[in-house]
Amino acid sequence: MAEKQLGLQTLVFGRPPRIIGSATIAGPKERDGNLGDYIDALLTDSMMGEFTPEKAERKMLYQAAQDALAKTTLTEDDMDYFIGGDLLNQIISSSFCARDLGIPFIGIYGACSSMVEGLGLGALMIDGQYADAILVATSSHYQASERQFRYPVELNVQHKGTNQWTVTGAAAAVLSNQGEGPKITHATFGRVIDFGIKSPDIMGAAMAPAANDTLCRHFQDTNSSPGDYDLILTGDLGNMGQQLFVDLAKEAGYTLGTKHKDVGASIYKPHQRTGAGGSGCACVALGIMGYVIKEMCQGRYRRVLALATGALFSPLSYQQGESIGGIAHAVVIDNN
């Protein structure tokens, strides 16, 4: 059971659930990027034979869910809950996937932080014995996101250098109170932090203060520091956001140094011309379920703080002159 202490907001799991199966799927651009070798299913056609990117996105999500289950001895019938969320309006990718899976569904929205919001919720539900096994999954698709948040890709609107490129992919994890795999030992849910940035073209900078807020609260709550982790993985701060995050953490007294990696800033190669890097729900999800889990299995990392960030706005809130708040949710994944 969790130890909830007054004034502390990091949950410490006494019966930490394990990630007993995970799966990743991604498109051609991600295959050619830096994480290609860590992704289970690499698509040659990012449309997966579908007529719309939205249908392709939910097909990826469903496949990731099935692939994660296939790595375990369990099926969807053994899952107590499916926790999922995505960027599309009314989280249709997750909802339709939930329909096809037939598992009781807890829909969430944390923008690009959704995977870790889901892992945190799923972990506490298993730790608290509300469930034996939970499927957590998320997805994003470049074309679906572009036309929803910016412009249809057919318009060929030029990207700015500070724009981020929505990752086409999906990832899923099966959490269980039995079996083998890395444990989720802690969860820190984030607050919405708004530094007044109004441009969706610099989302990384809008999210960096939230990442720092959750980082600091996590360190303070657990009396830990960067030295206690083999890796501190942020989601999709991108080139600009990650520098700001590192600077903010340093101001707060934490020197991250080589312990820190940002999936957004590292998922693509420079020649791929993706502006400030990757973003989207699948970005940090591929980082965790692809890179982290596989490197853990290889023994490279034992204890990782996964800190997923999300920009909480909509095209409409931006058009109405609102600023962009950020949020960051964190979990500790431990393979000891």
Add this chain to the structure above:
Amino acid sequence: MAEKQLGLQTLVFGRPPRIIGSATIAGPKERDGNLGDYIDALLTDSMMGEFTPEKAERKMLYQAAQDALAKTTLTEDDMDYFIGGDLLNQIISSSFCARDLGIPFIGIYGACSSMVEGLGLGALMIDGQYADAILVATSSHYQASERQFRYPVELNVQHKGTNQWTVTGAAAAVLSNQGEGPKITHATFGRVIDFGIKSPDIMGAAMAPAANDTLCRHFQDTNSSPGDYDLILTGDLGNMGQQLFVDLAKEAGYTLGTKHKDVGASIYKPHQRTGAGGSGCACVALGIMGYVIKEMCQGRYRRVLALATGALFSPLSYQQGESIGGIAHAVVIDNN
């Protein structure tokens, strides 16, 4: 702690949290409807002095949250989490409210079922000792929903008789492991059930099978029947959906009779010309936090099964020819 039994999906809380404070706010049309007397704050201006309905919606939500806190001895600083969701793309009402509240935020999406999804999650988090106090809130706004899901109201597009009218309002609840108030004793999270209905003009019918699925699972899991409840309150099935729900429940062996009320079908008066009745996240939320809680305080009801329904689709999924899946989440509220 919850008793999780194999194959059962209803959570039974051993340390049921209490609703120690609740608040409701609604617009002029709701004031003139059947629930007017049960709503705390009645607006004469549904725009609340704002220039857009989206800004008005989040203002209502924030006010409901503050009003609910004001009925307790706690403040937002005492809240461990804010759980919120709404219908607007990227749940901006809840996200901006979370920013202003400064409480760690768990964003959810269950369409019009969001309030009960939040109550269920909040209850298990307190029951499991992951939190001492949690704020749960949701909102919807007629104009904001119309222009997002259908047409801008300025176009004066005629409603169909089977359309439902999005409720303008917000409701909030403070859950706590201490204090006085009705308890949340059980939660049943729903599955997505899709009967192939493709028209967003008959959403009540699209949601009725999901309501019946959760009802039956709840009764089976808890070995209970309609006789064990003083009221079975569904969310926004509306005139058409509620009849279908009653029929489906009867086929499954449960005669609901006068135990059943649907908020959507009863929130407005016939002369208000709202088609098949009310809908929106605020619909069932006003029903629970307004009608149920106040009638409980008067001693009329002791044990209520609140069954909130949601239609999981987006305008885009509808345009792409997809059907509309429904979901229903349930909690038991007990004032014994």
